[in-house]
Amino acid sequence: MKYSQQIGAVLALLIIVNCFFPWSYIPSLDITITGMNTTGTHFGKPGILHIAFSCLAFILFLIPRIWSKRTNIFICAINLAWGLKNFMLYSMCPAGDCQEKRFGIYLLLLFCFIMIVMALLPKIAIKEKSQ
Template structure:
């Protein structure tokens, strides 16, 4: 695809922004959890690895070398796996109470999947 690399960079930047919007709301402790703000829980900063992988993926999307495209496939796969892990960890029911899922957690999955799709469609110059 002609614009797959630019699309991948855009998806990665939006994924970084999604790390700061609400993912879930836990009614019992009246807390809204984002990827970087998890006060009242033991989640830590679940989006930190997604941001780390996205920054690396942005750099690799911009490098026009075959090795960079291959490494980017691995990095985007790790990013997708971490997004799935975050979905299951953050939205898991504890003690019979299930958190209310917000749009951010779904966007995280969609954007990580989009990044993975864009890295499978590299724009390479053939000789």
């Protein structure tokens, strides 16, 4: 794809912004959880790792070298795996107390999935060796 690197860089920035959107609502505690604000739970701050991987992916999307494209596939795959883990964590029902998923957790999965697709489709010119 011609614009896969630019789209991937924009998606990395969107993931960073998405870490501040509501991911889940716990009705029994009356709290809304984001990737950076999990007050009242023991979830930690999963958005920090998304921000770190997205910043690294953003930089790698902009470097026009083959090693950066290969490394970016690995970074985006880890980011997607971390997003799947967070989706399962934020949609579980511990002891029958189900959380309500909000739009942020769905956007996170969507952005992570599209970002790894963009990492798999780099447009880079490879020079052939002349004999």
